[in-house]
Amino acid sequence: MGALILCAVGCLVGVASGWSESLAVQFVDRAADAGLTQRNVSGTDQSYIVEGMMGGAAFFDYDRDGDVDLYVANGSSFAGFAAGEHPANQLYRNEGDRFTDVTIAADVGDTSWSMGCAVADYDNDGHSDLYVTNFGRNILYRNAGAGRFADVTVETGVGDMGWGTGASFGDYDRDGDVDLYVANYVDFSLDYESPIPCLWKNVKVYCGPVGLLPAADVFYRNNGDGTFSEWTQQAGLEGEKFYGMSALFGDYDNDGWPDLFVANDSTPNLLFRNLRAGRFAEEALMAGVAYSGEGVTQGCMGAAWGDYDNDGLFDLFVTNFADEYNALYKNEGGGFFADVSFAAGIGAAPAELVSWGTGFFDYDNDGDRDLFVANGHTYPQADLPRVNSSYEQANSLFENRDGRLVEVSAGAGPGFALRRVSRGTSFADYDGDGDIDLFVLNLNGPPTLLRNDGDHDNHYLLVRTVGTKSNRDGIGARVIISVGGQTQHAEVQSGGSYLSHNDLRLHFGLGKAERVDRLEVRWPSGAVQVLSDIAVDQVLTVVEPRQ
Numbered sequence: 001m002g003a004l005i006l007c008a009v010g011c012l013v014g015v016a017s018g019w020s021e022s023l024a025v026q027f028v029d030r031a032a033d034a035g036l037t038q039r040n041v042s043g044t045d046q047s048y049i050v051e052g053m054m055g056g057a058a059f060f061d062y063d064r065d066g067d068v069d070l071y072v073a074n075g076s077s078f079a080g081f082a083a084g085e086h087p088a089n090q091l092y093r094n095e096g097d098r099f100t101d102v103t104i105a106a107d108v109g110d111t112s113w114s115m116g117c118a119v120a121d122y123d124n125d126g127h128s129d130l131y132v133t134n135f136g137r138n139i140l141y142r143n144a145g146a147g148r149f150a151d152v153t154v155e156t157g158v159g160d161m162g163w164g165t166g167a168s169f170g171d172y173d174r175d176g177d178v179d180l181y182v183a184n185y186v187d188f189s190l191d192y193e194s195p196i197p198c199l200w201k202n203v204k205v206y207c208g209p210v211g212l213l214p215a216a217d218v219f220y221r222n223n224g225d226g227t228f229s230e231w232t233q234q235a236g237l238e239g240e241k242f243y244g245m246s247a248l249f250g251d252y253d254n255d256g257w258p259d260l261f262v263a264n265d266s267t268p269n270l271l272f273r274n275l276r277a278g279r280f281a282e283e284a285l286m287a288g289v290a291y292s293g294e295g296v297t298q299g300c301m302g303a304a305w306g307d308y309d310n311d312g313l314f315d316l317f318v319t320n321f322a323d324e325y326n327a328l329y330k331n332e333g334g335g336f337f338a339d340v341s342f343a344a345g346i347g348a349a350p351a352e353l354v355s356w357g358t359g360f361f362d363y364d365n366d367g368d369r370d371l372f373v374a375n376g377h378t379y380p381q382a383d384l385p386r387v388n389s390s391y392e393q394a395n396s397l398f399e400n401r402d403g404r405l406v407e408v409s410a411g412a413g414p415g416f417a418l419r420r421v422s423r424g425t426s427f428a429d430y431d432g433d434g435d436i437d438l439f440v441l442n443l444n445g446p447p448t449l450l451r452n453d454g455d456h457d458n459h460y461l462l463v464r465t466v467g468t469k470s471n472r473d474g475i476g477a478r479v480i481i482s483v484g485g486q487t488q489h490a491e492v493q494s495g496g497s498y499l500s501h502n503d504l505r506l507h508f509g510l511g512k513a514e515r516v517d518r519l520e521v522r523w524p525s526g527a528v529q530v531l532s533d534i535a536v537d538q539v540l541t542v543v544e545p546r547q
Contacts, residue, residue: 024455025364026413027397027438031449035098036439039446041087042075042113046380049208050135050188051075053165056116056357056424056499057439057447060128062106063147066539067094068428068503070439071130072447073114078190086111089132094430108149112136116424116499120169120178122156123226124472133164133182133499157228162215163188166303168495170249170258171471172235173278174524177222178471178494181237183244183262184215201387205379210266214241217262236279242267248496250305251478252287252314253335256522258476261289263300263318273335286336289316289329293339298324299354302424302498306360307489308369309403312480314491317346319355319373319498322382322389326355326373328405346371346405349396352389354378357425357498361436363397365458365509367486371398371405374440374498376421392419395440395448415450422448428503434460434537436507441500459510459536465492468544469525478522479506479542483513510536 031037043051055073062069074087081087088109092099103109112134122129127143137159141149153159162184169178186209194211198204216238221231232238243265249258257274264270268290272280284290292298299321305314313331320326325347329337341347349355357374364370375393382389397412398405409416420442430437431451438450461481465474477492490506510516516534523529523544534540 022411023364023408023413025435026453026455027415027450028413028453029415029418029448030451031447034449035100036070036092036447036449038072038074038090040074040441040444041077042443044077044079047206048078048190049186049206049212050113050163052206052378052443053185054113054115054423054443054499055441056497056501057426057441058117058119058130058501059426059428059430059439059503060119060501062091062128062143063093064127067096067432068430069094070099070426070430071108071117072441073116073132073499076111076113089114097431102147106147106149108141110134110139112139115165116167117501118167118169118495119501119504120475120494121472122169122178122180122222124177126472128473131158131167131169131180133167135163135188137161138164138182156226157230158220160184160218162218165244166246166248166263166495166499168247168249168260168493169475170260170494171476171524172249172258172274173221174257174526175224176469176471176525177224178473178475179222180220180228181217181247181249181260182220183217183247185209185243185245185265187213187215200379200381203381203384203387205381209243214243214267216241217244217247234278236275236281237272239282242270245301246303246496246498248303248305248493249476250314250491250493251476252305252316252331254313256526261303261305261316263303265299265301266297268297269300269318283335288337288339292324292327293341298327301356302358304359304496305491305493306369308360308371308400308405310368310486310488312487312489314489317358317360317371319358322354322377323351325349325351344403344405346398349407353393353396356423357440357500359425359427359497359502361427362507362509363436363452364399364454364456365435365460365511367483367488367509367511368400370400372396372425372438373398374422374425376423376443390419392421394419395422413453415448418448420445420448424498424500426497426500426502429462429507457512459513461508461510461516461534461536462539463506463508463519464504464539464541465521466541466543467523467525468546469527470523470544473504474523474544475504476524480520480522481508481516482518483510483516505539
């Protein structure tokens with residue numbers, strides 16, 4: 001009955017919202033033209049769950065030249081590779097209209113079975129550092145400047161040996177340096193046999209996660225001297241093991257202290273409220289985000305914080321498995337969320353989609369947050385005729401229309417006509433034209449670089465935060481802009497989407513406004529900074545006052 005209702009609602013919404021209408025903004029895949037031609041490799045025949053779960057990417061300015069570069073994770077295979085043919089992660093330098101592979105020169109070509117990555121300046125030296133999660137030992141690359149990185153995993157103490165998935169940096173104790181949370185997925189072994197049949201729609205598939213052993217997440221406290229201490233228990237983050245997928249710091253209760261959300265696959269999600277005394281309290285069930293609105297666990301993959309309704313409270317979006325629905329949790333204030341997935345229109349997306357990377361972003365610069373979702377099935381068996389699904393799937397774009405999220409994918413350009421097995425997504429204005437573009441990692445295929453070709457006259461503002469008393473990147477800073485009586489809130493965050501990292505600069509669409517009336521930065525240190533009468537269509541660097 002639930003599936004029939006979902007289909008009916010989806011069909012009605014599709015007709016009413018005009019999915020086929022052509023938008024002023026068109027997204028075009030420029031990956032090949034931009035030099036991003038390296039194919040992803042993750043397994044050979046998708047016989048094990050490890051093969052289907054990677055991977056992510058990160059937009060960040062590693063060389064401090066003012067534009068965002070790109071790091072892309074790659075996988076491996078249990079079958080092995082011939083000498084010199086093992087895939088490696090790659091770093092690309094942004095050259096304007098193209099990216100140049102600088103992996104070897106930068107010394108970041110990890111050949112582990114990588115999953116994802118997150119970026120932050122953990123040592124506050126002004127250079128962005130890179131953390132990579134792996135099936136196996138994770139790696140921390142310290143940015144040494146001059147275009148090179150150094151593997152400092154051992155000396156910093158962050159080389160967890162589990163199956164790392166989502167990672168996020170955040171200054172949980174507001175001491176001026178960023179700490180690190182790493183989600184772990186499954187305690188996987190080729191020799192372990194699931195006690196339950198590995199079936200999907202009565203079709204034999206690879207096992208997991210249900211039936212496999214969940215893994216414990218790990219939290220590292222930054223010691224401020226270039227090292228970290230494993231601090232999971234001391235911070236109140238130790239508990240029952242779940243299948244961790246995505247982790248993301250964000251201040252959901254507006255008290256100025258970073259909280260933490262963890263999306264778990266087929267087990268309850270976790271929401272850790274920051275108690276300000278160096279500890280967290282887990283409150284997902286009380287807050288209404290542990291389960292779907294129907295009170296059941298879902299196959300959660302990606303996660304994003306964002307104020308989609310411009311009420312000053314960060315809402316939460318979580319992507320899920322097929323025959324479920326992607327969940328939009330509206331922040332009602334007071335520590336509570338409401339599942340508004342169907343009321344907002346997002347719950348009516350086709351039920352066969354398996355969704356991963358995601359993010360709130362203003363694709364048309366009109367002043368509200370739209371939503372992107374990357375799709376691709378988990379099982380190649382989805383192409384069998386009797387299961388009514390597909391392995392390769394098209395991605396989804398939802399336009400925010402006064403708080404209702406209307407799917408506009410079909411009219412959003414040729415980039416949204418592509419069908420791939422998509423996973424992580426990273427967001428940034430890579431070409432410097434004022435609108436947000438998307439990099440999508442596709443499993444066992446070439447990537448997609450969705451360039452936003454905006455045909456509109458709307459303005460924008462990009463805000464780069466530089467901390468002095470706060471951590472150097474200003475991670476956790478809340479930026480509030482006021483334009484023509486309307487207010488937008490955004491927060492500097494590390495990690496998110498699915499195993500990925502977005503540009504740390506905050507993007508605001510401004511519509512037709514020609515000035516920003518007021519900009520307020522609430523720094524993690526507690527300092528509040530206000531600027532007025534700001535020009536539009538620029539990258540504004542805001543440095544935290546030292547006094």
